Amino acid sequence: MSESTCDSISNSMMMTCFCSExxxxxxxxxxxxxxxxxxxxxxxxxxxxxxxxxEDSSSENSSIEVNLLKSNWKLQS
Known part of the structure; x- marks a missing residue:
C-alpha cells in the first residue's frame, strides 16, 4: 500500500494507538x-x-478489511 503523510492533522482526530503512542x-x-x-x-x-x-467513517469494517488485505499479501509473498 502506497502512502504519504497528511498535510494537516485535525485536532479532533488526534488519537493514541494500542501502545499509547x-x-x-x-x-x-x-x-x-x-x-x-x-x-x-x-x-x-x-x-x-x-x-x-x-479517518472517515465510511467503512465500519475497516479493521477486518485491513486484516484480509494483510493475509492476502502474505500469501502472495
Whole structure:
C-alpha cells in the first residue's frame, strides 16, 4: 500500500494507538482508496502495535478489511 503523510492533522482526530503512542496520519495512494486518510501507530512497522483506522467513517469494517488485505499479501509473498 502506497502512502504519504497528511498535510494537516485535525485536532479532533488526534488519537493514541494500542501502545499509547500518538498515531500518525497518512493518505492512501492505492487505486481503491486514493486520497483517503488513515491513522496508524507511529512506530516503525517492525515494532508497531498494529493499530490502523480510516479517518472517515465510511467503512465500519475497516479493521477486518485491513486484516484480509494483510493475509492476502502474505500469501502472495
Amino acid at each position: 500518538m498515531t500518525r496520519c497518512f493518505t492512501s495512494r492505492t487505486p481503491l482508496n486514493c486520497g483517503r486518510r488513515f491513522y496508524r501507530c507511529s512506530k516503525p512497522k517492525i515494532a508497531n502495535c498494529g493499530f490502523w483506522r480510516w
